[in-house]
Amino acid sequence: MKKTFTINISGTIFHIEEDAYEVLQKYLVKLKNHFGSEEEGKEILADIEARIAEIFMDKSSDEKNVITLERVEEVISTMGTPEDFVEEEGGEEEVYTSSTKRKRRLYRDPEHRVVGGVCGGLGAYFNMDPVILRIIFVVLLIVTSIVPALLAYLVLWIAVPKAVTTAQRLEMRGQEATVKNIEKSIREEVKEVKESYKKFKESETYAKGKKKVEGAGEVTFSVFKLLLKVFVVIVGVVLIISGFFGLLGLISSLAIGHSLVQGWPMIWSPEINLPDFLNYLVEPGAVKLGIISIGFLAGIPLLAMLYVGSKLVFRYKSNNTAIGLSLVGVWLIALITLVTVSGSQVGNFKNQASVVESTTIDCDSCQTLYLKLAEDRYKGYAAHGWDLNKLKVVEVENGRVILGNPRLDVEKASGNSFLVTVKKFSRGRTRETARDHAEDLIYRFQQQDSVLFFEPYFYLEEGDKWRDQEVQITVKAPEGGILFFGEDMLDIIYDIENVTNTWDGDMVGKYWEMKPEGLTLKGAEALPETMQDSIPAKIE
Amino acid sequence: MKLENTKAQMRKGVLEYCILLVLDGEPLYASNIIQALKEAKMIVVEGTLYPLLTRLKNAGLLAYRWEESTQGPPRKYYELTDKGRKFLTELEGSWAELVDAVGKIRKSRA
Numbered sequence: 001m002k003k004t005f006t007i008n009i010s011g012t013i014f015h016i017e018e019d020a021y022e023v024l025q026k027y028l029v030k031l032k033n034h035f036g037s038e039e040e041g042k043e044i045l046a047d048i049e050a051r052i053a054e055i056f057m058d059k060s061s062d063e064k065n066v067i068t069l070e071r072v073e074e075v076i077s078t079m080g081t082p083e084d085f086v087e088e089e090g091g092e093e094e095v096y097t098s099s100t101k102r103k104r105r106l107y108r109d110p111e112h113r114v115v116g117g118v119c120g121g122l123g124a125y126f127n128m129d130p131v132i133l134r135i136i137f138v139v140l141l142i143v144t145s146i147v148p149a150l151l152a153y154l155v156l157w158i159a160v161p162k163a164v165t166t167a168q169r170l171e172m173r174g175q176e177a178t179v180k181n182i183e184k185s186i187r188e189e190v191k192e193v194k195e196s197y198k199k200f201k202e203s204e205t206y207a208k209g210k211k212k213v214e215g216a217g218e219v220t221f222s223v224f225k226l227l228l229k230v231f232v233v234i235v236g237v238v239l240i241i242s243g244f245f246g247l248l249g250l251i252s253s254l255a256i257g258h259s260l261v262q263g264w265p266m267i268w269s270p271e272i273n274l275p276d277f278l279n280y281l282v283e284p285g286a287v288k289l290g291i292i293s294i295g296f297l298a299g300i301p302l303l304a305m306l307y308v309g310s311k312l313v314f315r316y317k318s319n320n321t322a323i324g325l326s327l328v329g330v331w332l333i334a335l336i337t338l339v340t341v342s343g344s345q346v347g348n349f350k351n352q353a354s355v356v357e358s359t360t361i362d363c364d365s366c367q368t369l370y371l372k373l374a375e376d377r378y379k380g381y382a383a384h385g386w387d388l389n390k391l392k393v394v395e396v397e398n399g400r401v402i403l404g405n406p407r408l409d410v411e412k413a414s415g416n417s418f419l420v421t422v423k424k425f426s427r428g429r430t431r432e433t434a435r436d437h438a439e440d441l442i443y444r445f446q447q448q449d450s451v452l453f454f455e456p457y458f459y460l461e462e463g464d465k466w467r468d469q470e471v472q473i474t475v476k477a478p479e480g481g482i483l484f485f486g487e488d489m490l491d492i493i494y495d496i497e498n499v500t501n502t503w504d505g506d507m508v509g510k511y512w513e514m515k516p517e518g519l520t521l522k523g524a525e526a527l528p529e530t531m532q533d534s535i536p537a538k539i540e
Numbered sequence: 541m542k543l544e545n546t547k548a549q550m551r552k553g554v555l556e557y558c559i560l561l562v563l564d565g566e567p568l569y570a571s572n573i574i575q576a577l578k579e580a581k582m583i584v585v586e587g588t589l590y591p592l593l594t595r596l597k598n599a600g601l602l603a604y605r606w607e608e609s610t611q612g613p614p615r616k617y618y619e620l621t622d623k624g625r626k627f628l629t630e631l632e633g634s635w636a637e638l639v640d641a642v643g644k645i646r647k648s649r650a
Contacts, residue, residue: 084588
């Protein structure tokens with residue numbers, strides 16, 4: 001017992017056995033590949049199908065009307081395979097094709113290959129010696145520190161189909177895609193537009209109504225088609241360029257630690273270097289995992305840009321659903337990993353704790369306390385380009401430190417002497433780790449007689465992670481105590497309460513007295529001359 | 541160099557000429573042309589003919605019209621165009637010259 005199908009060849013219905021159907025199907029697909037899918041190829045194929053139908057019909061009158069495998073094989077040997085045609089035609093096929101030359105498509109050239117045939121195919125496409133392209137590729141490899149150029153090659157290797165059939169080999173070397181030809185094809189388009197416009201005008205003169213609308217539609221359609229073609233090529237080129245340099249930037253930023261293309265103008269690249277940045281935020285193990293996920297997360301869309309861009313420009317056919325889907329899968333996994341990693345890192349910020357250190361300012365003649373800023377010891381060092389919630393990273397001789405701005409407030413003291421409290425805050429997974437982090441914070445100030453010098457920054461030692469650390473300085477003044485804020489203190493004072501509700505900016509450079517009702521402006525006298533240049537050296 | 545290849549090359553050169561010759565009377569449809577060429581052993585597989593017909597048609601040497609058939613689907617009847625006739629006349633001349641040239645060489649060898 002054999003299964004039979006009903007098929008329609010060239011308008012005639014036939015019954016065909018399953019195995020015969022498969023062979024016939026394969027044969028027709030082979031012919032289709034050979035003749036190509038252009039207008040001419042379709043016509044040839046239609047003629048051949050009509051002939052096959054005729055042969056089947058001739059013989060199905062005397063048999064039981066079912067086509068068997070033997071008959072399909074008989075037909076195939078009568079009609080011949082593509083190899084037979086090439087042989088009978090003497091292998092030289094491009095006699096009459098010059099007028100209806102195929103459009104050139106990008107294929108990989110298996111006959112001129114070194115690795116994947118990509119350069120060979122590109123060479124055929126651009127009508128260049130592939131050796132030149134190979135040299136360019138090697139130079140690109142070196143310039144881009146190998147990976148981005150290699151990835152671009154792999155994308156083309158996977159995406160661009162190999163020229164297997166005769167038709168594909170012809171397409172590979174089809175009508176040139178030189179500037180001249182692009183111009184020609186655009187000119188043809190323009191001609192088409194003009195013609196359809198002419199048709200439209202004629203139809204306007206001769207027939208009215210419906211035809212007019214159709215004509216107008218045709219004109220708009222051809223104009224639209226032309227614009228679309230130009231637009232598609234431009235978009236493709238932009239996609240290729242940005243995909244390539246995006247990859248270049250991403251990879252150098254991930255791997256080398258600083259972006260290679262940073263110095264080049266006009267080229268987009270990520271400004272920050274991820275490993276560096278992440279090191280201050282998360283635990284070492286998580287940094288690696290995070291970077292790998294970010295690499296996939298950003299890299300896969302960039303690869304997709306390269307693929308789509310090259311496809312738009314070179315118009316090659318490809319069918320790589322499996323690869324596409326698995327890349328989407330990898331992308332999703334990377335996304336999940338990154339979310340999980342950051343989720344686990346968020347735990348590091350769960351608890352807040354603080355450590356307080358109080359210092360009594362003890363000096364006999366201190367009725368007035370002068371508050372000034374100590375010298376900025378990191379002034380001369382290069383700061384990194386990024387700013388993390390008011391923290392900044394500075395390069396020093398033996399590594400890096402993270403600096404943060406403390407905040408200074410003034411309160412009334414309960415006792416009779418001045419008091420300075422430094423409260424250090426940090427977050428951590430538990431209260432204990434939060435407190436440990438807080439204790440690791442370094443903040444210093446120094447007393448010289450009646451002058452207090454505050455460092456402009458608190459800092460974290462190299463290796464400490466950012467855990468939303470803060471430093472709150474409170475100067476407690478006894479009743480009757482007088483404070484003078486140096487101009488430079490504006491950097492660290494923060495919303496000091498006073499009876500006149502004076503803004504911080506207007507509080508500096510003046511004397512303030514602690515009265516029962518609060519801090520009161522005492523006068524705008526200038527700083528005594530002896531105090532003017534009493535800035536100490538760095539606090540050690 | 542393969543004998544088959546050389547033979548195929550020789551045949552190819554005159555195949556187009558032969559198609560035009562076959563069509564130089566009445567319009568014919570593909571099966572008639574195939575029959576004529578097969579009888580003369582000009583082609584082995586039928587598939588060779590179709591690309592040639594299409595190309596000759598695209599080159600403006602042939603034209604076709606559809607004709608209803610008593611059995612099965614309508615058929616494509618091919619005929620020579622004016623351009624095709626001129627082309628054929630020139631080919632006739634070249635063919636005569638070629639036969640003449642080959643004949644002379646063969647004679648001089650003998």
